[in-house]
Amino acid sequence: MTIDVDPKPALRLTRDRVRDRLTFPARHFLERGFSRKILDSFDVGYSAKRDRIVVPLYDEEGIHCIGDTFRSYKPPCGTCRKHHDPGVPCKYGQQKWGIMRGFAKRAYLYNYAAALRADSPFVFLVEGPPDVWRLGEAGYVGVALLGSSMTDEQHRKQWPSTRRS
Numbered sequence: 001m002t003i004d005v006d007p008k009p010a011l012r013l014t015r016d017r018v019r020d021r022l023t024f025p026a027r028h029f030l031e032r033g034f035s036r037k038i039l040d041s042f043d044v045g046y047s048a049k050r051d052r053i054v055v056p057l058y059d060e061e062g063i064h065c066i067g068d069t070f071r072s073y074k075p076p077c078g079t080c081r082k083h084h085d086p087g088v089p090c091k092y093g094q095q096k097w098g099i100m101r102g103f104a105k106r107a108y109l110y111n112y113a114a115a116l117r118a119d120s121p122f123v124f125l126v127e128g129p130p131d132v133w134r135l136g137e138a139g140y141v142g143v144a145l146l147g148s149s150m151t152d153e154q155h156r157k158q159w160p161s162t163r164r165s
């Protein structure tokens with residue numbers, strides 16, 4: 001018996017549509033020393049609707065956004081370990097990072113499309129999008145797991161035969 005899994009992602013937005021939803025630059029990451037240029041190239045912006053920084057997740061062609069990951073820009077709370085402004089009750093705390101519900105992150109590598117096209121003999125494997133941006137600023141190409149452990153699906157991703165990841 002085979003089990004059907006709907007291969008179509010729920011979200012499928014062009015880059016223009018993605019950028020229409022967001023405000024640039026994402027001040028939180030500018031303050032953490034990322035350049036406007038690198039944040040802009042990855043379409044990292046602020047979403048008023050979510051009240052978080054949004055990091056769009058593009059498909060393997062790098063054309064359509066198929067999901068979002070979010071970063072709270074609020075300060076961490078020592079009591080609940082979530083993120084919220086001082087004086088705001090802990091129940092309103094946000095996780096530091098979140099991801100769109102139902103996103104197939106186990107089979108996803110952030111920046112994979114660009115890494116496939118990059119003229120580089122190797123690709124760094126890192127944990128999160130900010131690590132990919134740091135590498136980009138230094139002239140290197142990275143892909144991120146969106147977590148700290150690699151899944152079998154991520155491990156099986158195809159690379160050109162000349163490339164060692």
Ligand SMILES: [Zn+2]
Pocket residue numbers: 077078079080081082084089090091093
């Ligand atoms: Zn709290």
